[in-house]
Amino acid sequence: MIATQLQYQVTQDRIKQFYNSLSALQGSASSWLRDLQVRDIRDKIAELESALEQYDSLTTGDIKYIVVERLADLPNALIKARLLAGLSQRELARQTRQSLLKIQQWERDGYSRVSVDVIRSIAATLPIELRGWARTDVDPPSRPALKTLLARAGLPKEVYDDVIVPAGFEGIARDDEIDRRLERLFGLGVAQFANGAGFDAVPLRFKLPANAEQSRTRAYASYVEGVCSIIATTQPSVTGELPKHWSEMRRLLFPDGVISLATAVRQCWSVGIGVIGLRDKVAFHGACRRVDGRATIILKPSSRHSSRWLFSLIHEIFHIISEDGDFTLIEGDETSRDRREAPNERRANRFAAMVLTNGALADAFTMVSRRSGGRVTNLTAAVRAAADFYRIPVGILANLVAEDVQSSGRANWWGSAEKLQPIEENSWKIVRDVFIESFDRRFLNSTEAAVLYQLLETRDE
Template identity: 30%
Template sequence: MIKNDRQYRITKTQAKKLELSLQMLHAEPRETHPLLIRAQEEALTSQLDELKEELKEYKELQAGKYKFHYIFKNIEDLPENLIKARISAGLTQKELADKLGMKEQQIQRYEATDYRTASYERLINIIKALNIKLDRGILHKEDKYSIEYLLRKLKDIGIDKDFVFNRLVHPRYRFKDESLLRKDKEEDNFILQIVSSLRNIFNWSESDILSETPLELDSLASTYANFKIPEGAQKSRLSAYIVYAHYLALLVLDATSAVAKSQIPDDPLRLRESIVEQYGDEFSLKDLLKHFWELGITILPLNDPGAFHGACWRINGRNIAVLKQSTLSESRWIFDLLHEYYHLSQEQNEEQLAIIEDEPDSPERLQSDEEMYASQFAGEVILAGKAEDLAQKCVEEAHGKVEWLKKTVPIVAVREKVAIDALANYMAFRLSFQGINWWGAANNLQKTDMAPWAIARDFLLERLDFKKLNEMDQNLLIRALTD
């Protein structure tokens, strides 16, 4: 809420900027998918409406429209209503401070923190100065189901605050924090949305979520039953985010049911031949995405930080690959997509398959033969079956010195007529299995003039039939595909 004239002026300026942003959103031609534009518009409109409501409320309080000389019965109301009572009484922060024999800055600090730093005695003095009657017992009421309580409980299970605000609730809450959700209706709606989303994703009951009992992922053993974890990985790595990603994968498969199942080539040169036949030697990420979709492989791109690097599932015979990284390198996305393809090309007679990928230099991946085969497969497709030969030429050109590879990899790539960034990625992979981390040098040799995540996202949006999902699941998926 607005607490003084300075904040009123700032809020008024913010509202004008939002109005301008909305006008630009409507006026400028956009290539972004209509669903994402709608989500942006809803978020901006909602934020603008709330700013206008705050501006209106502040003026009405100043005009003395509301009176606050009644008994407050709810502790949740107290901080906001102390501020409202001051404004309604026509007192500035300085004038209230003078009545209490305090400095203006102290009242400003109290109000900025919703009186969380004020002692019990100080609160009573402020209440008396504002001529408010209060049942003192409410100051000791346990606030078991507050937003803070719920966020702390979720953090304990691996679900952080940013994830809650960005992925689990309506976009209008994205620009808020707990202090802006104090109004009963806002807090209740916010908690209700979290509970509804969690219930769908994790199969927790409302009592599980709101009770004092800690939440557990172990109860979701059925979700993990078919997970095929690379050798060396620990069960504890199956974090809350993996369950969320698995749920999104199920939604995407439901919304792309028109994509047919099919057998896919498990030989790198056969796969390359089929790609080159359609798109030529220098195929792009778009070409690869189109080819894989035609093979019945659904691609879900995510861009949340942490948790895992990539994943792939086969669910009732249908294949889906999840790519999750923030790099702008098209070559790296192609490499990782082909890496996941390898996993999906294995054991095709099995109806169920699941693999969760850690970071490329993690001990789990470096100790896994299957991960090595997957990366070799990707390199052979990209480098036309010459990956190992080219890697050896780079080593020879560098006289076996790792520090020289940054110069010799481009030399070999140009001479052998292959992409520099593609060869750099393969060299980084090969060196990682020797305990040498060369990914930083490889990253410096990448072209980063594209937006691979958005490209993969738009491919998915064009193929999704949202009508096959209920409204809550539609919103969950749209939020997941919003950057």
């Protein structure tokens, strides 16, 4: 920005030079290179003229004072406020008992090497209204202190390290970005947490596990709510009318008849259901939410295999089609008794099973029981035979049988079911790639885009 009258005059001279260059170019023969140069010069002229207008508005009394809410905005605000006060750099130096050389250097460098205390002391002499962390009587907590505050409030360590304060965040600007991320996800900034605020209880339609730690549950529920609200911002349209019968849902999710996680997720996006996968290790299995007509699903199965991800996806779809109005549901661990025995969870599980087996669930189970002779040791061969006969992906049927065996108390057959899963691409990456090709990023602000980037970032696994 323009900080002195001399810079103002230099800027005017540069604009005249650019206009002369523009006139010369416009008189030459048209070419792609000439057109590119013309656009570049016009952009530079517009930028310089905007700087002149800003300087004029600050020096003509149109603005009364400068409002600053974030520390990162203070350096430019100091220059604006000095101009607004009608002070030269020399007069500001005298007023703040600093040397003229220091003021000139600080403004030239954007106050990048000046302590926050000195910046605040200069601000106190100028027409600046300080708010939030820019206030002179408030100091933000250090990174370790903030992490401790959020942990005490229940925020899982993984969320803090991976999303709120990822590696490489340094400096005042990053502190402000942390504040913005907290405000966007939880509706609370650093100041509120420093003053003892906790995470609001998200109104859940369904009951979480009875043994869930309350503070951690509230914190993660608030996090899920925030993530879902960002995803809803990227959805181009409200969720359409969804079929309620399993056969119609199967045709919607797999129009070519081939069971595919990528196809199912794309079909969800096509009807206005945003889908994303999370990879934190917090003991929750997934979530779904509908607010203002926009539905969102978060998948977080413990397995990499698409059979489990598909089952979870359709399970959450059932909740969306069976509930009216706005709601938020966070699933407990997929093997928890509370979840397995809840009536609506059973209905959701059966709906998903019918979609994935094309209605052959009971017949397939009958064949597995008959061929295995009731012996767990014979289940692998029996599952293979039934899957082949009824044209059910063997990994899907294996998981359904493992769940049935565990529910009946006979044994834990999940290890054997795991061995029947096909070798395939990481399911989280499949869901991530469909998200990237489907979401509408035009309505995201920089903070929302940064949060999504952290959630979608590829890691070596």
